Amino acid sequence: QVQLVESGGGLVQAGGSLRLSCAASGRTFRSDAMGWFRQAPGKEREFVAAITWSHGTYYADSVKGRFTISRDNAKNTVYLQMNSLKPEDTAVYYCAAAQIWGPALAKPDKYDYWGQGTQVTVSS
Secondary structure, X not given: OOEEEEEXXXXXXXXXXXEEEEEEEOOOOOOOEEEEEEEOOOOOOEEEEEEOOOOOEEEOOOOOOOEEEEEEHHHOEEEEEEOOOXXXXXXXXXXXXXXXXXXXXXXXXXXXXXXXXXXXXXXX
């Protein structure tokens, strides 16, 4: 059974940092792109960052320069380092996986597997 499990969320003050992890199991994901999305209350799920199987990285403009996505294929894990957090970063963060590339990386409906989400709350 394929599973993605996020961890590392929590409450942090504005300007602080958090590191999210997404551990995949059930099969190897080294050939998949891995993405991070987030959803705030009353809003649609939005793209945050993605990393391709070849370690190419892509970011939403709102997080560029503050967030860093990385992956460790040996551990079947993808990470999201979040620095200089702002209250508007508050959301449930989800990781996702699919064998996709290009513009599809930013589209949640193109992903095949999803985690259950982890809450990130940034206080002002």
